[in-house]
Amino acid sequence: MSSYKLGAVGPSTFDKLSMNILLLSPFLQSYGWGKYNMSLIFTSILGLICVFSNLPKNPIPKFVTIYLGYWFISNLISSTSILDIFHFGIIRTLIIYYLFFACFKLEYFITIYRKIVCFFVGYFFIQEFFQRIIGVKLPSLFSFLPICVSDDADGLLTNIAEGQRNSSFFSEPAILVQFILPILAFELLCTKIIPWKRVIFLVLALLFLQSGNALLGLLILGVMFAYKLLFIEKIKYKFLIIVSSIFFLVPVAAIYLNSSLGQSVLERGKTIKSDSVEKTGYVSSGFVRIYRGYFVFAEYAPIYKFIGNDHPNYQTQSASNSEVRYLFNDGELYFNSIQHVLIYTGYIGTFIFMIMLYKLWKDTTYGGKTILLIIFGLSFISFMFFTPLMAFYLLIPHSLKKGHSLQF
Incomplete structure (x- = not known):
């Protein structure tokens, strides 16, 4: 087994800036103007600089590029107008993922990730202390900044202030959970000496967050850690x-x-549960996150079930024809990640997406496999479809190569 120090070739200033923006993206995405949040703006600008500085080199793994390319082809086939052809969302995704893979240096990323996650989780515990002991709810979002995660910013701030769960500096607890899980998996399964104080600190935060995402992530981590302890170590x-x-x-x-x-x-x-609406008499957030998208996909024409159709007008039409049409208000089209893959790129795109995950799985270490398992599980209950946060779950496994020992 060969040994090397990851990040031996030090990151440039541009690399460091890009990785810091990536790590802050879950926080930055809450602020901006309209559809243009600060994370999107910063990563798009840096991505364009990176692309024009590095062409024709393509740092993105082959099957990630193939999936994004197929998504673009699917969009072309399903387009009904000239304007539909110019899908800036796909182009932007390709640009920012080009940036992430081109600038990623694992050692620097993990070093900064540890500091940022401890800062965010530390503030979360301060929120918990103030709410549970003093009875004061500390803010998660800053009202003096332009908030873009909701059309009704005042209503969102009110809901967060009146809610029972804290989320540090994020718009909802699930985002903080998704932010914590990759570094927790890395600390448990990718370090020579496990930093138990940090691990316990992060695990306690996940338990206090009272999130389904947290329990699923901890279950996967627990099983993989136990298997390693029993059969590998x-x-x-x-x-x-x-x-x-x-x-x-x-x-x-x-x-x-x-x-x-x-x-x-x-x-x-x-x-x-899929029958929670009938049993409870109201629409639960769990039902919306886990099941609603499948009803929409069921209304797709056979050709689009195979190739996909990511156009909002067609999705809205399919939603209005579905059994759960009453769950869609004001054109809102939230789907979890797996449903995004199905709806946007159909059975063909889903097959390519699975090959993409398998290729990453095959070439990575046990810790990298665990991180991929976590995002696969979370994809069924939450949305991370080619967001900067999803990049965490792809970049780390991609950088953890088999046959090398880590110097962490």
Whole structure:
């Protein structure tokens, strides 16, 4: 096994700026003007600079490029007007992912990632302290900045202020969860010596966030960590460690599930069933996030089920013809990531997308595989479809190569 130090060729100032903007993107995406949030603006500008500085080199993995290329072809085939052909969303995605893969240096990225995640999680725990002990809800979004995550900024701020869950500096808890999980997986499975203080700090944050995303991510992490401990690692006193862990984790899990935090998560879990609307009498956020998009895809014409159709007008028409038409208000078209793949690129695009994940899976380490499993699982319950946050889950596994030891 060869050994090398990742990032031995140091990142340039431009690389560092790009990686910092990437790490701050989940925060920056809450602010901006209309459809143009600050993350999109900054990454697009940096991406254009990067593209014109590096052509004809293409740093993006082949099957990521193939999927984005197929998405563009699918858009051309399903276009009904000249204006539809110019799909700036796909072009912009290609540009910013070109930037991310061209400028990514794992060692620098992880070093800054650790600092930023501790800052965000630290503020989250301060929010929890003030709310639970003092009875004061600290803000998650800054009202003096232009907010673009909702057409009704005042209504959004009111909902966050009146809500029971905190989310640090993000617009919702799920985004903070998705931000934490890649670095937590890296700390557990990609470091020579596990930084247990940081791991416990992040795990506690995930439990306090009361999120389905957090529980699913922790379940995948727990299974993969246990498998590594049982069947891959060669360590002394393995049996004693496993038995001790079981005797520790079982009562801890029972205490958590019986607490107000655990009960809140269990109550939220009841809303993810497909018949939750009939049983509860109202539309749950879980039903919307997990099932609604499949009803829309079911209304697609056979040709579009195979090739996909990402045009909003066709999606709106399909939504209005579906059994769940009453769930779509004012043209809102939220779908989770897997539904985006299906709806935008059909069965063919979904097949290419799965090959893309498999190629990344095949060439990465055990820790990289775990990060890919996490995003695959989260794709069924949340939206990250080719966002900067999704890049976290692709860049780290892509940079973790088999046959090399890490110097972390």
